Amino acid sequence: MKEVDLVIRGARVVSGDQIIEASVAIAGELIVAVGHDDLMPPAREEMRADGLFLLPGAIDSHVHFRDPGYPHKETWKTGSAAAACGGVTTVFEMPNTNPPTATVEALRLKQKAAESSYVDFGIHGLLGDDTVDRLEELLEAGVTSFKAFVGNTFGNLPAPTDGALLEGFEKLAPLGIRTVVHAENSSIMLRRQQQMQAAGRIDALAHLASRPAVAEIEAIGRVLTLAEWTGARVHIAHHSAADSLYLLREAKRRGVDVTAETCPQYLLLNTGHMLKLGGIMRLNPPIREARHNQPLWDALMDGTIDMIATDHAPHAPEEKTRESIWDCDCGFPGVETQMPLMLTEINRQRATLMDYVRWSAVAPAKAWGLYGTKGVIAPGAHADIAVVDMQRTGTLSQNRLQSVSKISPWHGRAVQGYPLHTLLRGRFVMRDGKLVADAAGWGRSVKSVQKMPAPRPRNTEHYSSAILTTPAGLPVNALPTGPAFGDGA
Numbered sequence: 001m002k003e004v005d006l007v008i009r010g011a012r013v014v015s016g017d018q019i020i021e022a023s024v025a026i027a028g029e030l031i032v033a034v035g036h037d038d039l040m041p042p043a044r045e046e047m048r049a050d051g052l053f054l055l056p057g058a059i060d061s062h063v064h065f066r067d068p069g070y071p072h073k074e075t076w077k078t079g080s081a082a083a084a085c086g087g088v089t090t091v092f093e094m095p096n097t098n099p100p101t102a103t104v105e106a107l108r109l110k111q112k113a114a115e116s117s118y119v120d121f122g123i124h125g126l127l128g129d130d131t132v133d134r135l136e137e138l139l140e141a142g143v144t145s146f147k148a149f150v151g152n153t154f155g156n157l158p159a160p161t162d163g164a165l166l167e168g169f170e171k172l173a174p175l176g177i178r179t180v181v182h183a184e185n186s187s188i189m190l191r192r193q194q195q196m197q198a199a200g201r202i203d204a205l206a207h208l209a210s211r212p213a214v215a216e217i218e219a220i221g222r223v224l225t226l227a228e229w230t231g232a233r234v235h236i237a238h239h240s241a242a243d244s245l246y247l248l249r250e251a252k253r254r255g256v257d258v259t260a261e262t263c264p265q266y267l268l269l270n271t272g273h274m275l276k277l278g279g280i281m282r283l284n285p286p287i288r289e290a291r292h293n294q295p296l297w298d299a300l301m302d303g304t305i306d307m308i309a310t311d312h313a314p315h316a317p318e319e320k321t322r323e324s325i326w327d328c329d330c331g332f333p334g335v336e337t338q339m340p341l342m343l344t345e346i347n348r349q350r351a352t353l354m355d356y357v358r359w360s361a362v363a364p365a366k367a368w369g370l371y372g373t374k375g376v377i378a379p380g381a382h383a384d385i386a387v388v389d390m391q392r393t394g395t396l397s398q399n400r401l402q403s404v405s406k407i408s409p410w411h412g413r414a415v416q417g418y419p420l421h422t423l424l425r426g427r428f429v430m431r432d433g434k435l436v437a438d439a440a441g442w443g444r445s446v447k448s449v450q451k452m453p454a455p456r457p458r459n460t461e462h463y464s465s466a467i468l469t470t471p472a473g474l475p476v477n478a479l480p481t482g483p484a485f486g487d488g489a
Contacts, residue, residue, distance in 0.1 A: 001041040001042060002027075002041060003041065003042045003043060003044060004025045004026060004027040004032060004033075004041050004042070004043045004044070005026055005027055005028065005043065005044055005045065005426060006025070006026040006043055006044070006045045006046070006047065006426065007023055007024070007025045007026070007040045007041070007043040007045075007046050007047070008023060008024045008026075008046075008047050008049050008054065008385075008387070009023045009037055009040070009046060009047065009048055009049060009050075010023065010037060010048055010049055010050040011023065011024065011049035011050075011052050011053065011054045011387070012052070012053045012054070013034060013053075013054045013377050014053050014054065014055050014056075014353050014354060014357050014377075015056075015354065015357060015362075015376060015377065015378075016354055016357050016358040016361075016362040017354060018354065019053075019353060019354065022034050022035055022036070022037075023035065023036070023037040023040045024054060024377060024383075024385070025040050025041055025043065026383040026423070026426045027426075028426055029382060029383060029425035029426045029427075030379075030380060030381065030382060030383055030425075030426065031377060031378060031379055031380065031381050031382075031383045032379055033379060034377060034378060034379060047421075049387060051389075051391075052387055052388060052389055052420070053353060053387075053388045053389075053390060054377055054385050054386070054387055054388075055087070055353070055356075055357055055360075055361070055377075055385070055386045055388055055419075056357060056360075056361035056362070056365075056374070056375050056376055056377050056384060056385065056386075057087065057088065057089025057090065057361065057374070057384035057385060057386050057422065057423070057424065058086070058087050058088040058089065058090075058308075058338070058339060058360040058361055058386065059088070059089070059090040059091075059092075059360065059361055059364035059365055059368070059370070059374060059375060060083065060088050060090070060091045060092070060309050060310050060312070060335055060338070060364075061091075061092040061122075061180070061235070061261060061307065061309050061364045061367065061368065062092065062094065062180070062237055062238065062261060062263075062309035062310060062311050062312070063079060063083070063091045063092065063093055063094065063310065063311075063312040063335055064093070064094045064096065064097075064311070064312060064313045064314070064331065065079035065080070065091075065093050065097075065113075065312075066079070066097060066314065067079070067097065067110070067113040068097055068098060068099070068109045068110060068113055069097045069098025069099070070097070070098065071404075072316055072404065073314050073315050073316060073319075073404060073405060074314040074333075074403060074404050074405060075113070075116070075404065076113040076114050076115075076116050076117050077116040077117070077118070077440055078402055078403055078404050079091075079312065079314070079335065079403060080116070080117040080118040080119045080121070080440075080443055081118050081402040081435050081440075082312070082333065082335050082336040082401060082402040082403045083118065083119045083335045083336070084118040084119055084402075084422050084424070084429040084430045084435060084436075084439070085336050085402050085419075085422070085430050085433075085435055086335050086336035086337065086338060086339050086340075086419065087339040087386030087388065087419030087422050087430075088119060088335055088338070088339070088422075089119050089120060089374070089384035089385075089386070089422060089423075089424045089429075090119060090120045090121065090122070090364075090370070090374055090384065090446060091119055091120075091121050091122075091335065092121065092122040092123070092124055092144065092145065092180075092368065093110070093114075093121060093122070093123055093124065094124055094147055094180075095123075095124050095125055095126040095147050096126075096147075096149065096153065096157055097110065100126050100157060101123060101124070101125050101126050101138075101143070102125070102126040102128065102130065102131045102134070103131075103134065103138075104134075104137060104138065104141045107123065107125065107138060107141050107142060107143060108141075110123060111123070111142060111445070114443070114445070115441055116440050116441055117440075117441065117442075117443030117444075118424070118429045118435070118439055118440055118441075118442060118443055119424055119429065119443045120374075120382075120384075120424060120425070120443050120444055120445070120446050121443055121444075121445060121446065122143075122144035122145060122368060122445065122446050122447070122450070123142065123143050123144060123445070124143065124144070124145050124146055124147040124180055125138040125139075125143035125145070125146050125147070126146070126147060126149075126157070127146040127147065127148040127160060127164075127165070127168045127172075127179055128148070128149075128157065128158065128160045128164065129158070129160055129161055129164040131168075132164050132167050132168050132171065135168065135171050135172060136171070136175075139175070139177065142445060142447050143447075144368065144445075144446060144447050144450055145177060145178050145179065145180065145235075145368065146168070146172065146177065146178075146179045146180065147179070147180040147181075147182070147237075148160055148165060148168065148179055148180070148181045148182070148223075149182045150165070150181055150182055150183050150184065150185075150186070150219050150222075150223065151182045151183060151184025151185065151186055151189065151211075151215070151219060151284065151285070152184070152186045152189060152190065152284075153182060153284045153330060159186045162222070162226070165223070165226055166226050166229075166230065166464075167464045169226050169227060169229075169230040169232035169234075170230050170232075170457075170460075170463040170464055170465065171465075172232055172233070173230045173231045173232040173233070173455060173456075173457040173458070174455050174457045174460070175455060176233065176452040176453060176454065176455035176456075177233065177452065178233035178234065178235050178257075178259070178367060178368065178452070179232065179233065179234050179235065180234075180235045180237050181219075181223050181234055181235065181236055181237060182237050182238070182284070183216060183219035183220045183223050183236055183237070184211060184215045184216055184219050184284065184285055185214075185215040185216075185218045185219045188212070188214070188215045188218070189210055189211050189215055192209065192210040192211075192212075193210040193326070196209065196210060197326060202323065202324035202325055202326060203325060204274050204275060204278045204279065204281075204282075204325055205271060205274060205275070206325050206326070207282050207286050207325050207326075208271065208274070208286040208287065208288065211284065211285055211286050213241040213242075213243040213244065213288070214243075216239075216240065216241045216243075216244050216285055217241070217243055217244040217247065220236060220244050220247050220248070221244075221247050223236070224247060224248075224251045224256055224258060227251075227256055227257070227258060228251065228254065228256045228458075229458065229459055230457065230458060230459065230463070231257075231455070231456045231457040231458035231459070232257075232457075233257040233258075233452075233455075234256075234257070234258050234259075235258070235259045235260065235261070235367060236248065236258065236259070236260040236261070237261060237309070237311070238261065238262065238263050238266070238284075238285060238309070238311045239260050239261065239262045239266070239296070239299075239305055240262070240266045240285040240286070240287075240288055240292065240296075241285070241288060241292055242291065242292045242295035242296065245295060245296075245299050245304055245305075248260055248299075248304050248305070249304050252303075252304070257456065259306045259307065259363070259367045260304070260305045260306055260307075261305065261306065261307045261308065261309040261364075262296050262299070262300065262305050262308065262309075263308070263309055263310055263311050263334065263338075264308070264310070264334065264337070264338055264341045264342060265281075265283070265287060265311075265334070265409070266287070266288070266292065266293070266296055267293060267296055267297055267300075267345075268293070268341065268345075269281065269287050269409060270287060270288065270289055270290040270292070270293060271287060271288065271289050271290070272290065273287065273409065274287050277409050278321075278325070278328075279320050279321055279322060279325055279327075279328030280320050280321065280328075280332065280407060280408075280409050281332070281409050282320070282325060282328045282329070282330050282331075283311065283313065283330045283331045283332065284330045284331075297350065297351075300351070300355075300359060301351065301355070306359070306363040306364075306367065307359050307360070307363040307364045307367070308338065308342060308356075308359040308360050309364075310334035310335050310338045311331065311334060312331075312333055312334045312335035312403075313330065313331020313332060313333070313334075314331070314332065314333040314403050314404060314405030315329040315331060315332070315405055315407070316404075316405065316407075317405075317406060317407040320332070320407050321407075332405070332407065332408055332409060333401055333403040333405045333407075333408055334408075334410075335403075336401055336402055336403065337396055337401075337408065337410045338360075339360070339386065339388075339417075339418075339419055340394075340396065340415040340417055340418050340419075341396075341410065341413070341415060342356055342359075342360070343356070343388065343390060343415070343416070343417025343418070344414075344415045344416050344417055346390070346417065347390060347416045347417055353390075361374070361375040361376070362375050362376065368446070368450065368452075369450040369451045369452035369453070370446055370449065370450060370451075373449045374446070374449075382424075382425050382426075382449075383423055383424075383425055383426040384423065384424055384425065385421075385422070385423045386419040386421075386422055387419065387420050387421040387422075387423075388417065388418065388419050388420065389417070389418055389420050390416070390417045391416070391417075392416070392417065392418045392420070393414070393415070393416045394414075394415055394418065395412060395413065395414055395415070396408070396410045396411060396412070396413045396415055397411060397412070398410075398411040399411075402435060418433070420432065420433055424439075424442060424443065425442070427439060427442055429442060
């Protein structure tokens with residue numbers, strides 16, 4: 001039997017539908033065997049994992065590493081280090097950097113920054129009015145997917161017009177590419193914010209008042225309408241409101257290819273926390289009233305919401321603690337704290353470890369065309385593994401975060417359940433709770449292994465590209481071809 005690089009012995013291996021007692025053999029970047037310990041091949045290195053769980057490395061489809069453009073907030077190296085220390089082995093990074101990921105030249109800058117990554121990554125390109133004609137070009141250059149900021153957020157990128165959004169979906173639907181959508185109605189939010197600022201409201205809850213649930217309801221409905229018409233694949237980012245869940249349920253029932261994520265902050269925090277922490281908790285969409293928490297959990301459990309992401313969005317502490325809520329930057333770090341937060345809820349029997357694996361690994365791997373290579377611990381898959389101790393307890397500290405940003409609403413929160421080791425394609429990027437510093441740069445783009453399912457475009461005869469030339473058999477002008485109007489009287 002051929003010698004392998006590593007055998008992890010005596011663990012409990014978790015998939016989306018079962019937990020088995022097994023050992024795992026790794027050769028190079030791949031898992032080569034999962035099974036009884038006696039059947040494992042000889043190995044150059046062995047690791048005991050008695051009492052520990054092996055989870056597929058988490059896939060976070062929503063991070064902002066701020067690089068290029070905002071190194072005082074985050075860099076690819078520090079953001080990916082945070083991911084590695086949080087049991088996250090693949091991230092998808094958002095385009096609202098400086099410059100935005102809207103051109104091949106800007107993409108090249110981001111790809112250069114990503115050369116320092118500790119984890120594998122996809123890159124979302126920008127879908128906007130100015131980029132609709134460059135989508136194929138960006139795909140060829142390496143983006144894995146796109147993001148449309150239908151709602152205003154950090155970077156103040158203009159929301160695409162409905163016409164541009166429709167045309168973008170028309171171009172991406174035949175390619176089978178999924179578009180992430182920040183779904184809030186910018187017009188509603190801007191008008192309300194301007195009115196409150198004029199009235200002098202600067203309190204913590206003013207941000208929520210400016211972005212009511214109806215802004216999310218309207219935008220999700222509009223996006224789903226365009227996606228259903230074109231057959232485009234869409235992904236609703238950071239779903240925050242109980243009130244809009246019915247739209248997802250109905251769209252999925254009709255066969256719309258929509259996936260959705262929520263984040264730990266929308267499951268576990270509410271306006272009561274906002275009153276205590278103020279601008280630290282400002283993000284988009286906003287933290288809402290407590291009545292939204294449980295319906296979001298229910299939606300995860302019944303599959304209406306597919307996955308957990310973090311919207312990791314770091315800022316400097318001084319940018320989060322200003323007097324006026326309008327002057328506090330939106331977002332906070334989350335990629336490093338997601339797993340212990342969610343494992344704590346598993347320990348509280350809110351869900352099972354199998355549920356968590358479906359949300360953190362299986363569903364995102366399927367949504368982004370990676371399943372089988374990633375999202376599973378099985379022979380032939382990348383050896384992306386989080387080795388988890390479900391009994392370990394501790395307290396989250398913003399001071400210990402790998403992120404440049406050292407300010408977090410999770411600071412001081414007690415947790416139970418931690419990733420002890422993180423392997424990416426067979427290599428430790430975190431070991432014994434500590435970052436493996438020389439693993440920087442081991443991460444690579446998932447573009448080469450991404451295989452999206454066959455596309456299912458619809459109504460192609462009405463696409464913008466189909467209406468630019470006169471159909472065969474029709475006159476090329478609007479002049480009448482029969483008797484003039486009124487003849488024959």
